[in-house]
Amino acid sequence: MQSTSRRGKAPGAVRASILGLTRTLSIPALAVLTALLIGALIMLLSGGNPLVGYVALFEGAFGKARSLSETAVAATPYVFAGLGIALGFRGGLFNIGVEGQLFIGSICAAGVGYAVHGLPWFIHMPLALLAGCLGGAICAGIPGFLKAKTGAHEVITTIMINYMAIYFTNWLVTGPMQDPGTIVPQTRRILATAEIPAIWGAYRVHWGTVLAIAAAALVFWLLWRTVLGFEIRTVGANPDAAKYAGIHVGRNIVITMMLSGALAGAAGAVEVLGLNHYFAPSFSIGYGFDSIAVAVLGKSHPWGVVASAFLFGALNNGANLMQLRTQSPVYIISIVQALILMLVSADQIVRRLYRLKDLPKGNLATPAVATSESALGTGKEAKS
Amino acid sequence: MVALALQVKGITKRYPGVIANHEVDFDLRKGEIHVLLGENGAGKTTLMNIIYGLSMPDEGECYLDGELIQITDPNLAISRGIGMVHQHFMLVPTLTVVENIILGVESLRPRTAFLRQLSLLDLASATKRIESLSKQYGLEVDPAAYVRDLPVGAQQRVEIVKALYREADILILDEPTAVLTPQEADDLFQVMRALVQPRGDKHGKSIIFITHKLKEVLAVADRITVLRGGRVVGSTMPSATTENELAAMMVGREVVLTVPKGPARPQEPVLEVQDLKVLDDRHLVAVDGVSLEVRKGEILGVAGVQGNGQRELVESLTGLRKPVGGHVRILGQETTLASPRRITELGTAHIPEDRQKHGLVLSDPVKDNLVLNTYYRPPFAHRAVIAREQVADNAARLVREFDIRTPSIETATSNLSGGNQQKTIVAREFSRPIQLLIAAQPTRGLDVGSIEFIHGQLVKRRDDGCAVLLVSAELDEIMALADRIAVMYKGKIVSVMPAEEATREKLGLLMAGVS
Numbered sequence A: 001m002q003s004t005s006r007r008g009k010a011p012g013a014v015r016a017s018i019l020g021l022t023r024t025l026s027i028p029a030l031a032v033l034t035a036l037l038i039g040a041l042i043m044l045l046s047g048g049n050p051l052v053g054y055v056a057l058f059e060g061a062f063g064k065a066r067s068l069s070e071t072a073v074a075a076t077p078y079v080f081a082g083l084g085i086a087l088g089f090r091g092g093l094f095n096i097g098v099e100g101q102l103f104i105g106s107i108c109a110a111g112v113g114y115a116v117h118g119l120p121w122f123i124h125m126p127l128a129l130l131a132g133c134l135g136g137a138i139c140a141g142i143p144g145f146l147k148a149k150t151g152a153h154e155v156i157t158t159i160m161i162n163y164m165a166i167y168f169t170n171w172l173v174t175g176p177m178q179d180p181g182t183i184v185p186q187t188r189r190i191l192a193t194a195e196i197p198a199i200w201g202a203y204r205v206h207w208g209t210v211l212a213i214a215a216a217a218l219v220f221w222l223l224w225r226t227v228l229g230f231e232i233r234t235v236g237a238n239p240d241a242a243k244y245a246g247i248h249v250g251r252n253i254v255i256t257m258m259l260s261g262a263l264a265g266a267a268g269a270v271e272v273l274g275l276n277h278y279f280a281p282s283f284s285i286g287y288g289f290d291s292i293a294v295a296v297l298g299k300s301h302p303w304g305v306v307a308s309a310f311l312f313g314a315l316n317n318g319a320n321l322m323q324l325r326t327q328s329p330v331y332i333i334s335i336v337q338a339l340i341l342m343l344v345s346a347d348q349i350v351r352r353l354y355r356l357k358d359l360p361k362g363n364l365a366t367p368a369v370a371t372s373e374s375a376l377g378t379g380k381e382a383k384s
Numbered sequence B: 001m002v003a004l005a006l007q008v009k010g011i012t013k014r015y016p017g018v019i020a021n022h023e024v025d026f027d028l029r030k031g032e033i034h035v036l037l038g039e040n041g042a043g044k045t046t047l048m049n050i051i052y053g054l055s056m057p058d059e060g061e062c063y064l065d066g067e068l069i070q071i072t073d074p075n076l077a078i079s080r081g082i083g084m085v086h087q088h089f090m091l092v093p094t095l096t097v098v099e100n101i102i103l104g105v106e107s108l109r110p111r112t113a114f115l116r117q118l119s120l121l122d123l124a125s126a127t128k129r130i131e132s133l134s135k136q137y138g139l140e141v142d143p144a145a146y147v148r149d150l151p152v153g154a155q156q157r158v159e160i161v162k163a164l165y166r167e168a169d170i171l172i173l174d175e176p177t178a179v180l181t182p183q184e185a186d187d188l189f190q191v192m193r194a195l196v197q198p199r200g201d202k203h204g205k206s207i208i209f210i211t212h213k214l215k216e217v218l219a220v221a222d223r224i225t226v227l228r229g230g231r232v233v234g235s236t237m238p239s240a241t242t243e244n245e246l247a248a249m250m251v252g253r254e255v256v257l258t259v260p261k262g263p264a265r266p267q268e269p270v271l272e273v274q275d276l277k278v279l280d281d282r283h284l285v286a287v288d289g290v291s292l293e294v295r296k297g298e299i300l301g302v303a304g305v306q307g308n309g310q311r312e313l314v315e316s317l318t319g320l321r322k323p324v325g326g327h328v329r330i331l332g333q334e335t336t337l338a339s340p341r342r343i344t345e346l347g348t349a350h351i352p353e354d355r356q357k358h359g360l361v362l363s364d365p366v367k368d369n370l371v372l373n374t375y376y377r378p379p380f381a382h383r384a385v386i387a388r389e390q391v392a393d394n395a396a397r398l399v400r401e402f403d404i405r406t407p408s409i410e411t412a413t414s415n416l417s418g419g420n421q422q423k424t425i426v427a428r429e430f431s432r433p434i435q436l437l438i439a440a441q442p443t444r445g446l447d448v449g450s451i452e453f454i455h456g457q458l459v460k461r462r463d464d465g466c467a468v469l470l471v472s473a474e475l476d477e478i479m480a481l482a483d484r485i486a487v488m489y490k491g492k493i494v495s496v497m498p499a500e501e502a503t504r505e506k507l508g509l510l511m512a513g514v515s
């Protein structure tokens, strides 16, 4: 009964992988469903009609061309930032500093966007985007370096750098980089040559959304098709085996952090270049932190991240119409999002609830705990 | 009519692409030692996991003390007096031995005792109980030590004490002797014998014992059941069978239990070690001025009781641990402080002692593990991109050549049986041209058929001009394979002798520090 297969394409392997796919998808899907049901209950208790509410939510997210466009706009930063966190998870790192990297990324992009003159758009715009990525990468590279050299845990250092990054950008826009034409803390408007153009007539959806999906493809390719990706995943899954395999664990940690930070930086940059066209500290509604949930729900898989980013975007976007029609506060959606995160992380709840047996246990469903554990060891390894 | 402690009927368990157990009937009498034998991947661990409630059978029933019962999780199994020592340890490395042993045991006790358990004093009394258990059965453990600091052999003892601490009536031991020295194994057998003795009017404990070592089977078994390909192929008594017969029953063909091997033709030295000094994880001297030489075309066996510095020696030779003094040269090149990558590229292969820690990325598919240290260079990568076709072809070839039992090359390595995980490492390390092979416990957990194959391969490598450093706690293995034997004791090489001059007694004394 034991068949070995050439190129893994034997019927057994295909069946196994399809089975595997439905298994990996079942927990997130059931978690979302459960969270929505609990959300409905809360709506009911607070006097709203959940049916009306959810219909409004759906309409608000997908009902018209405009709402579709807005859902895409809302999802875009989640895709980039979620990819950054997912990449870190794969490499055994818990990059909580995405919010700070996002701020640095967007102010770098804004700076290049308004201060550099005389470039054609096909150079200026990519340059500004690149500046954003670079800013994020450096901002994340520092905790990576500290971990590789001293074993300092990245959760601590990235949280600290978050504050530094956010206050630093706050200072910049009230001082050296403030728009001289206003007293509001924000930068000048970027030049037209730095803008990421809209895709679809008068709607706000811009090419940044397409870039985000391209980034997901790139991350997928990087992780599963390249030598570097093999190394990142190996360090993430088993740092001891990585060392045995000849991988320079410390250097790999720095690279992974920088890539993760670059994606976070891109999230901020795209918001500036494609949507707001200037930087103001109020631009982020906590993208960096919500993206942790996005990455966890997406099981740290690039396509999973895209799907869950769009789900989060749709929920955020549809919430307004829901509030309008049912008087249920938009915060119900935050509760639903929190419930999703909780149910995906503590997947035993879902397993018990739906009596799922023998599904693959934990592992990547709760990367935060699993990987930060192993990453703790990595730091020490890297030191010696 | 003998009283049955446990009986399972018609157990079937399917995994994607494999039937791990097929209509298995098995029973355990009160007070007996029942040995379960079978090839790697035969389904032994699967059956035990079902009995222990770690996985649910697709079909079949389980009776405890004659009562039909569904064991849905290990807590239920424990509360019904089933204890299991797993093939791969289930200890928490960052906790101490006491903490590991009492972990989860509180729920067994009545509420008041549970509260008492929480008090600080109870850790002390737990320690006392562990100490008395370990004295009573000769299982030496240090309750205050952190598990992460313990060598595998000691971790195994902790697992056994842990099960005894929980007052198990049925004890499942999944390959406990794979990591024990012969002396330790003999001690364990005494423990097992003591456990199954009836006490007063009570039956003794019942033990299911899994091992691949046929000598042990004949020495301790009351009854033997053999599995092959997930089915029971037969049951027998030790008095009615022989090692050869058991081997044939397991593998389904005749197995040559001794290694055919011609005389060595040693040439120039490949590995030269001079005055090497290495510290262990606790910064104590583990390797204390070791000098040795392995020549092209010979097998140098390093014998010794585990924990005498062999692990640190191997890790420093392979670049995983930096020595604090001395020199290592491979093929004339200084490699004392070289990285693992550089040492691999010089033509070194390394079969690590702890397969799950260093040797494998368990969550990755078999095919990736088969290129774990060659993934970055042709033919497996071109310009930083992995050549997936080549990786898959390589895997398909090695799986066939080394008879790795896996449903597919995409299967996560964690789903392979213990022996097949080991074969994955051996296949990888043997799959490239090598000048030096450093093998630590290369056949740990392998069935007789696979041992035969790998021993043959080791000798073939030697004859092809490879230098082989074989570190093994298995005296039989060392004596069967080595051309020269070095004995390691307390971090030093206390003696090196040609294999012809070695006897079990002589080595045994040297290993115990008597010179």
Ligand SMILES: Nc1ncnc2c1ncn2[C@@H]1O[C@H](COP(=O)(O)OP(=O)(O)OP(=O)(O)O)[C@@H](O)[C@H]1O
Pocket: A002, B015, B016, B018, B019, B020, B038, B039, B040, B041, B042, B043, B044, B045, B046, B047, B087, B405, B406, B407, B414, B415, B416, B417, B418, B419, B420, B445
């Ligand atoms: N969780 C799992 N998922 C998929 N397949 C599995 C799983 N566990 C075991 N198997 C498969 O079931 C078969 C039996 O495995 P099992 O671990 O019971 O073997 P074993 O007899 O204990 O072998 P060994 O002597 O090597 O330890 C193997 O082919 C293995 O690949």
Ligand SMILES: [Mg+2]
Pocket: B044, B045, B046, B087, B174, B417, B418, B419
């Ligand atoms: Mg097994």
